Each structure stands twice: as structure tokens, then as C-alpha cells.
Amino acid sequence: MPFFSRVFLPFLLLIYIAIETYLKLHHSSLCDATGCKLAGELLRFNPIYLNYLGLFFVSVLTLLGYASLKSNLAQRLFFMVLYASIAFETTIIGYQFIVNPEPCVFCLGIFSSLLLIALLARVKDFLFILSIVLAIFLALSTLAIPKNKTFMQNDGAYLIHSDSCPHCKKVKKYLSENHINYTPISVEEASARNVLKFMGIDSIPVLMVKDATEINVYRGDQAIISYYTQKSSSQKNTSSASLEHNSLNVNDTFLKAGAKSDGCALSIVETTPCEDNTSSHE
Structure with a gap:
């Protein structure tokens, strides 16, 4: 089970992000939903750099997961990176839910994968993770964030x-x-x-x-x-x-x-x- 949750699942997530990155570089995508297109408009930079960032951190997560099978220090670092990634992705998803008519399916895939890894890697901490996720969603919902909508649709x-x-x-x-x-x-x-x-x-x-x-x-x-x-x-x-x-x-x-x-x-x-x-x- 440790190998499956700390190495195999992060490696699958890495492949998932790598495929999406490759498709974006060739002007395509795994996600054709409106939410995916609107999500890119919310960023201050080219969305492809967010994919690069994801590739880097999931690669680190996979390597730490493999090392954690034999090292307690690597195990602690693995969970630090994992929980930080969940917090980051929760913020991205939460903002999309508030601003966009629909969220990015690709981002939801990453978010769900990280939660699954956290659940299988350490069940006893999962309720703690869920409380952090809910707290971030609640904090974002209290902000007066402009919604990504068009008022002047017709002449x-x-x-x-x-x-x-x-x-x-x-x-x-x-x-x-x-x-x-x-x-x-x-x-x-x-x-x-x-x-x-x-x-x-x-x-x-x-x-x-x-x-x-x-x-x-x-x-x-x-x-x-x-x-x-x-x-x-x-x-x-x-x-x-x-x-x-x-x-x-x-x-x-x-x-x-x-x-x-x-x-x-x-x-x-x-x-x-x-x-x-x-x-x-x-």
C-alpha cells in the first residue's frame, strides 16, 4: 500500500499532467469545457507555466514518495509537499468555482488525485486535510471576487x-x-x-x-x-x-x-x- 499511494499514484498523476502539457504545446487539451478556457484567463501568466510547475512538484512528490519507503525524513518531506500541493490546488479550484460558471475539469482531476493520494497514504490525517480544504473554500466565498461574466451580451x-x-x-x-x-x-x-x-x-x-x-x-x-x-x-x-x-x-x-x-x-x-x-x- 505505501508504494501504491506514495509512488504509483503520484507517477500516474505525473503522466496525466505531462499529457496535458504536451497537448497544450500542440494547441490541444484534454479538457474542452468552457471552465478550462476561462481558467486560463484568470492567470497572470501563460497557463503552460502552471503545467510546468505541476510537473516539477509532482516529480518531486514521486521521488520523495519512493525515498520515503526507506527514509523517515523523506516521508516527512513527502507529506509536506503533498499537503502544500492540496492547499494550492484547493485555492485554484475554489477561486474557479466562485469566478467561473464552471470549473476546469483538468484542475479537478489533479485536485481529486491529490486527495486520493492523501487518503490512501495516511488515512488518519485525511479529516484534517478536509478541514483545511473546507476552510479555504469558506475563506474564498467571503471575498467580493469579481465574477467572470458578461453584462453587455446584446446590442x-x-x-x-x-x-x-x-x-x-x-x-x-x-x-x-x-x-x-x-x-x-x-x-x-x-x-x-x-x-x-x-x-x-x-x-x-x-x-x-x-x-x-x-x-x-x-x-x-x-x-x-x-x-x-x-x-x-x-x-x-x-x-x-x-x-x-x-x-x-x-x-x-x-x-x-x-x-x-x-x-x-x-x-x-x-x-x-x-x-x-x-x-x-x-
Whole structure:
């Protein structure tokens, strides 16, 4: 049993990772699920390097497993590497479960293999390992981690807003009175806040108008209402001075900073109520 759990199973896991690494180098994969593709997008580096890392540590695990049959020191090192690998893989899998619609099947295969090795190698410690796994999952679930999802799937208007922002209320009232269809997106959505942070926008409301070829962004109640006023007047291609500073075509140029007199200040960490900050502009 020690040889099977400490040497044979780690060696099979090594082969499993080696096959996936070889396939990735040849633009293929054992896992074609959406979760596998999305998992690669979560990394800060090329996913192939994670495979290399896995090959290295599982190789070390296999060698230590073989040496542990005769050495107590090697046995202690074997379990240290094994438990550290389980903790690492638990973090990866836990993050995927939270962020992605589905986890990576390949990663689940590695995770399951490591748990099986831990169970067969030392049964008495398995409950301890499970408690660590559950603790990591619980810790990750308490974090406000942005989910890997798309809000702007179809053409149309999308309004990033806050219920406490008077400028947002002004825009929503105008859109409602003029029977203009739009999709509201709360600024409390982590993905929406990340988009605003990426584009350097620090105030709301923000309107994004998507069509087949481009996305136009308008910031502030004046710019948004001006856009629809011009559109209804058949002057869509005529830009006013105020509109130039608060709108952009995403395909042509990057967002420029605009005036905050027609929008609520936005903190990326926490939405700041803007009634007090904007009362002088009402």
C-alpha cells in the first residue's frame, strides 16, 4: 500500500499532467469545457507555466514518495509537499468555482488525485486535510471576487448607476418619461466597477451604447440626456461642447476625464453617497 499511494499514484498523476502539457504545446487539451478556457484567463501568466510547475512538484512528490519507503525524513518531506500541493490546488479550484460558471475539469482531476493520494497514504490525517480544504473554500466565498461574466451580451444601452445617486435618478427619470429602453447595471457589481476603474472613470451615471461595430460611452446626466436629445432631433452626428468631454467611441480613442458637476463621485472600494457632495450642483 505505501508504494501504491506514495509512488504509483503520484507517477500516474505525473503522466496525466505531462499529457496535458504536451497537448497544450500542440494547441490541444484534454479538457474542452468552457471552465478550462476561462481558467486560463484568470492567470497572470501563460497557463503552460502552471503545467510546468505541476510537473516539477509532482516529480518531486514521486521521488520523495519512493525515498520515503526507506527514509523517515523523506516521508516527512513527502507529506509536506503533498499537503502544500492540496492547499494550492484547493485555492485554484475554489477561486474557479466562485469566478467561473464552471470549473476546469483538468484542475479537478489533479485536485481529486491529490486527495486520493492523501487518503490512501495516511488515512488518519485525511479529516484534517478536509478541514483545511473546507476552510479555504469558506475563506474564498467571503471575498467580493469579481465574477467572470458578461453584462453587455446584446446590442443596446446599458446604464451603470447607483440608487443613492441623484444624477442617476435624473437620468432614469428622463429615460422612463421618454420610453427609452436600457439595461440597468448596479455600480455595486464588481465587474462594472472594474470596467470603470480600467477606463479611468470616477463618477456615475455612465451610459454605454453598444451596436454591431462599436461601443460609445457617455458619462454624467448632461451628456447622457444630450445624447438622447440629439438622437431624437435627428442630430446624432452633431457633437456639443459638453458632449465632447464626456463621451467616446471605444474603438477610436481612450476615455478622457470629464467634469464631475453632472455625476456622483465614485470610490472603487465603496460607493460614496453623493447627496452631500453634489448638493451645490443641483
